[in-house]
Amino acid sequence: MKRAYRYRFIPTPQQESLLARTFGCVRFVYNSILAWRTDAFSNQGLKVGYTKANAMLSSMKKEPELDWLSDVSCVPLQQSLRHQQTAFKNFFEGRASHPTFKKKTHRQSAEFTRSAFKYRDGQLFMAKSKEPLRIRWSRELPGDPSTITISKDCSGRYFVSCLCEFEPKPMPVVAKTVGIDLGLKDLFITSDGFKSSNPQHLKRYEQRLALLQRRLSKKKKGSANRAKAKLKVAKLHAKIADCRMDATHKASRTLINENQVVCLENLTVKNMVKNPKLAKHIADANWGELGRQLQYKALWAGRTVVKIDRWYPSSKRCSCCGHTLDHLSLSVRSWRCPECSIEHDRDINAAQNIKAAGLAVLACGA
Numbered sequence: 105m106k107r108a109y110r111y112r113f114i115p116t117p118q119q120e121s122l123l124a125r126t127f128g129c130v131r132f133v134y135n136s137i138l139a140w141r142t143d144a145f146s147n148q149g150l151k152v153g154y155t156k157a158n159a160m161l162s163s164m165k166k167e168p169e170l171d172w173l174s175d176v177s178c179v180p181l182q183q184s185l186r187h188q189q190t191a192f193k194n195f196f197e198g199r200a201s202h203p204t205f206k207k208k209t210h211r212q213s214a215e216f217t218r219s220a221f222k223y224r225d226g227q228l229f230m231a232k233s234k235e236p237l238r239i240r241w242s243r244e245l246p247g248d249p250s251t252i253t254i255s256k257d258c259s260g261r262y263f264v265s266c267l268c269e270f271e272p273k274p275m276p277v278v279a280k281t282v283g284i285d286l287g288l289k290d291l292f293i294t295s296d297g298f299k300s301s302n303p304q305h306l307k308r309y310e311q312r313l314a315l316l317q318r319r320l321s322k323k324k325k326g327s328a329n330r331a332k333a334k335l336k337v338a339k340l341h342a343k344i345a346d347c348r349m350d351a352t353h354k355a356s357r358t359l360i361n362e363n364q365v366v367c368l369e370n371l372t373v374k375n376m377v378k379n380p381k382l383a384k385h386i387a388d389a390n391w392g393e394l395g396r397q398l399q400y401k402a403l404w405a406g407r408t409v410v411k412i413d414r415w416y417p418s419s420k421r422c423s424c425c426g427h428t429l430d431h432l433s434l435s436v437r438s439w440r441c442p443e444c445s446i447e448h449d450r451d452i453n454a455a456q457n458i459k460a461a462g463l464a465v466l467a468c469g470a
């Protein structure tokens with residue numbers, strides 16, 4: 105199995121300039137070839153594959169006015185065309201929308217394969233740079249990486265992500281199954297009755313963010329002060345995203361460590377709540393990412409994640425006797441079942457129903 109290990113690093117001034125040129129060339133090549141491909145398709149109905157796109161890159165590099173393309177390693181340029189190929193494949197097979205142009209103001213990245221970097225004595229060197237990358241090795245790299253991706257986020261931080269072969273170690277089997285209900289008051293509620301609470305990262309920084317954005321909007325376009333104000337906004341966004349990710353990782357880790365089987369609703373069902381007022385809170389809750397993390401962490405640990413695909417009246421159904429209420433308003437947090445007169449906490453009851461549905465799915469082998 106392959107796994108990416110990501111580290112922060114601080115480039116030297118030379119590396120910073122080399123990376124800035126590399127990112128620029130990657131963007132230029134990606135965008136020019138994307139425009140060319142799109143034109144060829146819409147004007148002549150021609151489908152351009154990777155081989156043709158790569159040949160186009162070679163002829164671009166021969167043009168005298170584009171000789172600066174040869175200043176940087178050609179591997180990231182070719183890799184960006186591979187990524188474009190995948191993007192087109194996903195588009196043609198209906199999984200994604202049409203590939204879009206890369207923007208200078210977004211996150212920048214460049215992928216290096218083995219011929220364009222060296223990993224020696226615990227040090228990582230990229231092509232055309234003599235000094236090793238000054239990496240903060242927050243954990244050990246398990247072996248030689250096969251690919252590295254260097255990126256710079258909007259707040260100016262540099263990261264290197266190393267793709268390595270790794271051997272997952274299954275965790276000892278535990279006899280415990282849990283159902284989880286995703287919510288906003290609590291990010292998740294388990295069938296055991298645990299309520300996670302919601303740290304509300306966005307809300308915590310909302311005022312500060314609004315202030316910084318207001319200041320940014322008053323700066324003159326193209327001025328140095330505008331760039332500074334923009335960086336401040338980007339740094340705060342990065343901080344919020346980091347806090348959110350950290351909380352999601354901790355939650356998924358605990359759920360996988362403590363349970364052999366984790367059952368949850370299919371997230372697209374939850375996302376169908378198209379309430380514009382809730383949209384930002386739903387985004388802040390990071391449900392999609394929680395589902396993704398549970399899935400891969402379960403795979404590594406030898407545990408199971410069951411997603412309940414079918415829409416299911418989990419809140420309205422009594423988890424004891426199966427009696428289903430006709431209506432349960434959102435404001436009702438607890439209710440008593442008219443059939444078996446058990447008092448239910450709304451969310452815990454939903455989580456218990458999800459657990460039961462998950463076990464049913466497992467029993468059917470579906």
Ligand SMILES: [Zn+2]
Nearest residue numbers: 422425441444
């Ligand atoms: Zn009941």
